[in-house]
Amino acid sequence: MNDTISEIKARLAVLSPQQIELVDESALHAGHAGAKSGGGHYQLTIISPTFTGQNTVRRHRAIYQALGDLMSTRVHALSINAYAPDEL
Numbered sequence: 144m145n146d147t148i149s150e151i152k153a154r155l156a157v158l159s160p161q162q163i164e165l166v167d168e169s170a171l172h173a174g175h176a177g178a179k180s181g182g183g184h185y186q187l188t189i190i191s192p193t194f195t196g197q198n199t200v201r202r203h204r205a206i207y208q209a210l211g212d213l214m215s216t217r218v219h220a221l222s223i224n225a226y227a228p229d230e231l
Contacts, residue, residue, distance in 0.1 A: 182219025
């Protein structure tokens with residue numbers, strides 16, 4: 144597992160996830176401007192009770208807040224699927 148994936152998962156721990164699936168899709172974007180600058184492309188699926196009663200925008204904001212500076216340095220693109228446990 145690469146360092147960025149480990150760091151993303153560590154930072155998302157503040158959301159008390161029951162499950163995290165994180166896929167590095169950076170190789171699919173080789174040559175892309177963001178890839179050239181070192182930022183990766185990731186697909187995230189996260190299930191957390193924190194998301195209960197929250198709309199999509201609030202869930203995504205919570206994720207972006209947890210990731211902080213990674214979003215402007217090591218992550219160029221993040222595709223998010225965020226669910227509350229009762230939604231599955």
